[in-house]
Each structure stands twice: as structure tokens, then as C-alpha cells.
Amino acid sequence: MTKERGASIIFLIIGLYGLVLCRQLPLGDWRDPGPGFLPCGLSILLIASGVLWLIRGKKGGEGKKKEKIIWRDAGKKLLTPAKILAVTAVFVLLLERTGYLLTSFLYVFIVFFWISRFPLWIALGLALIIGLGSWYFFGGILGVPLPRWNLFNF
Amino acid sequence: MDVLNNLLDGFQIALSYKNIYLCLLGCIWGTMVGVLPGIGPLAGITLLIPATFGLGPTGGIIMLAGIYYGAMYGGSTTSILMNIPGESASVVTCLDGYQMTLKGRGGAALFISAWGSWVGGTLSIVGLMFLTPFLANFATKFGPPEMFAILLIAFILLGSLGRGSFFRTIPMVFLGLLVSTIGMDPFTGTLRFTHGVTELYDGIDFIPVAMGAFGVSEILISTEESLVRITHRVRLRELLPTREELRASWGPIFRGSGLGFLLGLLPGSAHVLASFVSYLTEKRLAQKPEEFGTGRIEGVAGPETANNAASGSAMIPFLGLGIPTGPAPAVMMIALMIHGVRPGPLFISEHAQIFWALIASMYIGNVILVILNLPLVSLFVNMLRVPFRILFPIILLICLVGTYSVNASTTDLIVLLCFGVFGYVFRKLQYDVASFILAMILGPMMEMTFRQSLMRSAGSFSIFWGSSISLVLMVASGLLLLWNIYRELRPTKATWESALKEGG
Numbered sequence: 001m002t003k004e005r006g007a008s009i010i011f012l013i014i015g016l017y018g019l020v021l022c023r024q025l026p027l028g029d030w031r032d033p034g035p036g037f038l039p040c041g042l043s044i045l046l047i048a049s050g051v052l053w054l055i056r057g058k059k060g061g062e063g064k065k066k067e068k069i070i071w072r073d074a075g076k077k078l079l080t081p082a083k084i085l086a087v088t089a090v091f092v093l094l095l096e097r098t099g100y101l102l103t104s105f106l107y108v109f110i111v112f113f114w115i116s117r118f119p120l121w122i123a124l125g126l127a128l129i130i131g132l133g134s135w136y137f138f139g140g141i142l143g144v145p146l147p148r149w150n151l152f153n154f
Numbered sequence: 155m156d157v158l159n160n161l162l163d164g165f166q167i168a169l170s171y172k173n174i175y176l177c178l179l180g181c182i183w184g185t186m187v188g189v190l191p192g193i194g195p196l197a198g199i200t201l202l203i204p205a206t207f208g209l210g211p212t213g214g215i216i217m218l219a220g221i222y223y224g225a226m227y228g229g230s231t232t233s234i235l236m237n238i239p240g241e242s243a244s245v246v247t248c249l250d251g252y253q254m255t256l257k258g259r260g261g262a263a264l265f266i267s268a269w270g271s272w273v274g275g276t277l278s279i280v281g282l283m284f285l286t287p288f289l290a291n292f293a294t295k296f297g298p299p300e301m302f303a304i305l306l307i308a309f310i311l312l313g314s315l316g317r318g319s320f321f322r323t324i325p326m327v328f329l330g331l332l333v334s335t336i337g338m339d340p341f342t343g344t345l346r347f348t349h350g351v352t353e354l355y356d357g358i359d360f361i362p363v364a365m366g367a368f369g370v371s372e373i374l375i376s377t378e379e380s381l382v383r384i385t386h387r388v389r390l391r392e393l394l395p396t397r398e399e400l401r402a403s404w405g406p407i408f409r410g411s412g413l414g415f416l417l418g419l420l421p422g423s424a425h426v427l428a429s430f431v432s433y434l435t436e437k438r439l440a441q442k443p444e445e446f447g448t449g450r451i452e453g454v455a456g457p458e459t460a461n462n463a464a465s466g467s468a469m470i471p472f473l474g475l476g477i478p479t480g481p482a483p484a485v486m487m488i489a490l491m492i493h494g495v496r497p498g499p500l501f502i503s504e505h506a507q508i509f510w511a512l513i514a515s516m517y518i519g520n521v522i523l524v525i526l527n528l529p530l531v532s533l534f535v536n537m538l539r540v541p542f543r544i545l546f547p548i549i550l551l552i553c554l555v556g557t558y559s560v561n562a563s564t565t566d567l568i569v570l571l572c573f574g575v576f577g578y579v580f581r582k583l584q585y586d587v588a589s590f591i592l593a594m595i596l597g598p599m600m601e602m603t604f605r606q607s608l609m610r611s612a613g614s615f616s617i618f619w620g621s622s623i624s625l626v627l628m629v630a631s632g633l634l635l636l637w638n639i640y641r642e643l644r645p646t647k648a649t650w651e652s653a654l655k656e657g658g
Binding site: 003006007010011014018021025026029030031032033034035036037038039042043045046049050052053056077078080081084085088089091092095096104107108111112115116117118126130134138142143144145146147 | 201202204205207208321324325328329331332335339341342344346347370373374375377378543544547548550551554555558559562564567568571574575578579580582583584585601604605608609612613614615
């Protein structure tokens with residue numbers, strides 16, 4: 001699997017998805033293009049791009065070796081980003097339920113302890129400083145409307 | 155004379171205590187976000203949008219513009235001292251800037267970078283001052299066919315100048331245009347691709363997409379390898395360059411100013427392109443090009459001047475035509491629209507005070523930035539001494555809060571995460587995410603002008619070459635498209651990136 005083929009598969013999937021959904025939208029005519037006109041055209045162009053890159057990726061050439069996806073390396077490299085995404089997803093889900101202060105503290109603590117590998121007490125201390133500091137800076141100084149913990153809605 | 159009188163009026167407004175304070179705040183914040191890798195002017199501007207609500211449009215745009223060009227100054231600091239570009243336009247500064255640091259000349263590199271940035275920024279503002287009113291006057295003759303033609307050529311240029319080949323950039327443009335159609339059709343009210351999700355009725359907000367695709371993906375990529383970074387110290391007395399270094403810098407600074415100004419008018423990552431082109435130019439003009447990459451001052455002076463000049467001229471299409479050519483100008487446009495001010499051909503005539511106050515504040519801001527980035531550079535450098543494994547969660551928190559601050563919506567955060575993954579995947583596949591973002595911003599305008607044109611002409615495409623302006627633009631688009639196809643089909647294709655790798 002080369003990078004070009006990987007991208008072409010993504011373009012093909014999105015293009016086909018767009019084309020299938022566009023069938024439900026009125027296309028209109030040249031005098032009065034409908035809401036489905038541009039999405040349909042773009043979906044077809046994306047499918048064409050996907051096919052083009054599938055063919056080019058298959059042909060390969062001088063760059064083929066360089067652009068191949070090496071899955072073993074990819075797996076190792078993906079670990080930290082995957083952890084970050086997982087923790088951030090939990091932050092997003094909890095934010096309006098538990099409020100910014102608690103959620104940011106937990107988020108920063110987990111990132112420092114689990115991902116950055118700080119000792120427990122350092123992670124706790126940093127999380128407290130950053131959680132409180134960010135709450136004051138964003139909410140107090142910049143006036144960003146941060147969610148509060150609403151016990152009864154949880 | 156009119157221009158000078160207007161500029162004097164602008165200085166009267168910009169030199170108020172409030173506006174100087176806001177300019178200073180913007181410059182400091184911009185330098186900080188430029189210095190911090192992973193958080194660029196986009197996140198920096200977005201985060202302060204809520205803070206502008208009580209300021210009025212003049213104060214708000216002065217502060218936000220300060221962040222934008224301040225980030226260009228700050229981005230070079232990490233490039234020179236850590237070999238990590240703080241901002242995408244500072245990538246090429248790493249090549250020689252970091253080598254100068256290893257030789258103990260990091261201070262001189264910082265000095266020349268700040269000095270060149272000031273010259274490039276100031277000359278660019280002069281161009282902005284004269285060209286924007288002219289362009290705005292010209293643009294009042296534009297109708298939907300002319301606007302469509304401009305957008306078409308902008309997209310083709312985006313494909314030509316984006317990272318990688320034309321056929322690699324164009325699918326990202328199509329994808330961006332497709333994503334921009336999500337939501338309610340502006341003509342008929344029909345919902346498109348919303349799947350019954352009410353938060354998508356108004357479309358996908360640009361800010362979480364851009365923050366995710368740039369900010370979050372940058373952190374994800376940066377954390378793949380080690381979380382440890384090495385930072386070099388710079389003492390104040392080491393800041394001054396030698397006479398030879400100063401003499402060698404003048405040419406690149408003036409060439410970089412011109413190149414950066416012209417390239418900044420183009421859509422896409424113009425300031426990135428400007429810095430690359432400037433580097434290649436200096437390398438070609440050098441007597442010993444083989445020394446580039448080993449710590450040549452020209453390799454710092456030219457690119458840093460060019461990227462600052464480009465950030466100034468990038469404001470011209472944004473203010474004069476209402477077409478932002480990059481993500482940061484797009485966010486500034488959103489911020490102005492929140493205040494009820496719409497950039498475009500009528501902006502200068504209807505809001506002359508705001509425009510000239512902005513121009514005047516940019517002159518003031520450039521002076522502030524030279525002071526911040528020279529004698530006070532150690533303050534910002536100390537930020538870099540914070541270990542990256544402490545910095546990156548803070549940067550992520552800034553991205554999250556910045557996104558949440560716009561609409562106080564968790565849906566925006568979900569969009570941020572999704573596009574963080576999107577940006578990560580496509581950057582790993584070496585596709586240009588900036589093209590996707592710009593297409594998403596300009597897509598609604600392009601669709602509207604296209605459909606309006608066809609409605610006017612009762613379905614006849616001849617409306618697109620009916621006027622001389624649209625005819626010239628359409629012909630230019632066609633020629634550019636053919637040239638790009640030819641370039642792709644040739645056995646060896648030279649992009650500006652491959653030219654840099656091959657040594658020009």
C-alpha cells in the first residue's frame with residue numbers, strides 16, 4: 001500500500017458517499033442549478049481523482065519505495081497520538097457535564113501521568129496549576145464562557 | 155496626497171492609549187504563539203475573538219492583526235534555537251538558522267531575522283496602503299461572473315503552488331469545496347448532508363476545522379517521536395551581528411521584501427511559499443551556494459523578510475476583495491463580520507476609519523515587534539525552556555478552549571477532533587491540508603457566484619466571458635490549467651519543494 005493508493009481510497013469513498021447522497025437532492029438545470037448540482041459535480045471529480053491516483057499509485061516508479069506505508073513503523077508511531085486522541089475525546093464528552101475546572105484538571109493529569117510519564121505527584125501538581133491557571137486566564141481574563149459543573153444534570 | 159492624509163487620520167486613531175495597548179497585546183500574544191510550536195496565528199487569533207466583543211471593530215482588528223504578523227516574527231525563534239519551526243513559514247529558517255546557533259551565532263541570526271522582518275513588514279504595509287484602495291475601486295465593477303472567475307483562478311493557483319504536485323493538491327480543493335456544501339442551501343433552503351443533525355444546518359464552522367486540521371494534527375505529528383527537545387541559550391550580548399553579516403543581509407532583505415510582497419497576494423500558503431522561494435533565490439545568487447545549509451546569514455535574512463512581507467500583502471485581497479487567501483485572514487474576516495463589518499470592495503469607502511487605523515497600527519506594531527524580538531527575545535526564549543512534554547497539553551488545551559469559545563458548543567469540539575484526525579492522516583499521506591481549508595472557506599462564495607451567473611444568463615455559459623475582466627481571467631485560468639497538466643505529464647516535474655531538496 002503506497003500513500004497515493006491510501007489517499008485514492010479515501011477520495012473514492014468520500015466521492016461515492018457524496019454521489020449517493022446527491023441523488024436525493026434536486027439537480028435543477030443550467031438555468032437554475034439546484035442544491036445538488038455542485039455537490040454532485042464535486043463528488044464525480046473526487047471519484048475521478050481517486051481513480052487517477054489509484055492508477056498512478058499502482059504504476060509507482062522512482063518514488064514508490066519512499067512513499068510506501070510501512071505498517072510496523074506506523075503502528076509504533078501511532079501509539080502516542082492515539083492516546084492523546086482518546087484522552088481528548090473523553091475531555092470533550094465530559095466538559096459540559098463536569099464543568100471546565102474539573103475536566104481540565106483530569107485531562108491534564110491523565111496526559112502528564114499516562115502520556116508524558118511524569119511521576120504521580122508531579123503530574124498532580126502540574127495539573128492543579130494548569131487547570132486552575134487556565135480556568136482563571138480563559139474564564140476570568142479573556143471572558144470565555146466556560147461550562148460549570150451542574151450536579152443535577154449529570 | 156489623499157493616501158497620506160488618510161494615513162495621518164489613521165495614526166490619530168491608532169495612537170490612542172487604548173489602541174496602542176491592544177496592538178501591544180496582539181504583538182505579545184502573536185510572538186508567543188509564533189514561538190510555541192504547534193500553535194500558530196490561527197489558534198492565537200481564534201482564542202482572542204471573544205475578547206474583542208467589547209472592543210469595537212477598530213480595536214478588535216488592530217489586536218488580531220497584531221497577532222497575525224507577530225506570529226511571523228515569533229516563528230523564527232524556535233527555528234533558529236531549536237530546529238523546530240514555530241510556524242509553518244519558518245520551516246526553511248531551520249536550515250541555516252539552527253546551524254548558526256550550533257556555531258554560537260544564534261543571537262546574530264535572531265537579530266537579522268527581526269531586522270529583516272521589520273523591513274519586509276514595513277515595505278509590505280506601504281504596498282498594502284496604496285494597492286488596497288486601488289483594488290477595491292476596481293472590484294466595484296465586479297459582478298458574479300467576475301467573482302467566479304477570480305475564485306476559479308485562485309483555486310487553480312492554489313493547485314499550482316500548493317505543496318506537492320497539482321494533481322495532489324486539486325483533490326484536496328474538491329474535498330474542501332464538497333465539505334463547504336454541508337448545511338442549508340442558501341438559495342432553496344434544502345438541507346445537504348446534515349443527516350438530521352441540527353448543529354450542521356448552518357454548515358460546519360471553519361474555526362474548529364482549521365484548528366483541528368492544523369493545531370491538533372501538528373501536536374499529533376510532533377508527539378510521534380520523542381517528547382524531548384533541546385533548546386540553546388542566547389545571551390543579550392551575543393545578539394549583535396558582525397559587519398560582514400550585516401553587509402551580507404541587505405541584498406536578501408530587499409529581495410525578500412519584493413518577493414514576499416508579490417507572493418503574498420496569491421492564495422494558499424503564500425507566506426510559506428515566499429520563504430521557500432526567497433531561500434532558493436538567495437542560494438542561486440550566492441557565490442558559494444554549497445555553503446547554504448551550513449549557517450549562511452542569507453538563508454535566514456531572505457526567508458524571514460519574505461514571510462513577513464507576505465503576511466502584509468495577504469491582507470490586500472482580504473480587505474480589498476473580501477477574499478481571504480489564508481486561514482488566518484479568514485478568521486480575521488469572521489471576527490470583523492461578528493462586529494458587523496464586511497471586508498470587500500466597499501470596506502474602505504464605508505469604513506475608512508477602520509482601514510486607515512489598521513494600516514497605521516501595523517506600522518506601530520512592526521516597531522513594537524522589533525523591540526519585543528530583540529532586547530526582549532530572552533523572555534520568549536525562556537518559554538521554550540519549558541519541556542515539550544509539558545507544553546503540548548497546554549497547547550491542546552488552548553486549541554480546545556479556543557474552539558469552544560466561539561459558539562460554546564461541544565459539537566465544535568467533536569468537529570475539532572474529527573478534523574484533527576483528518577489533518578493528521580492527510581499530512582502523513584503528504585497532501586496539502588491548507589488547500590482543503592481555503593477551499594472550504596471560499597466554496598460558498600464560489601457556488602453562489604456560479605449559480606447567480608447562470609440564473610442571470612438563463613443557463614448560458616457565455617456570461618463567464620462576456621465582460622473583458624472575466625474573459626481575461628477565464629483565459630488565464632485555462633492556460634494555467636493546461637500548463638499544470640503539461641507539467642504533470644512531463645518526465646521530470648520540478649516543484650519548489652523538490653528544487654529545495656535538490657539544492658536548487
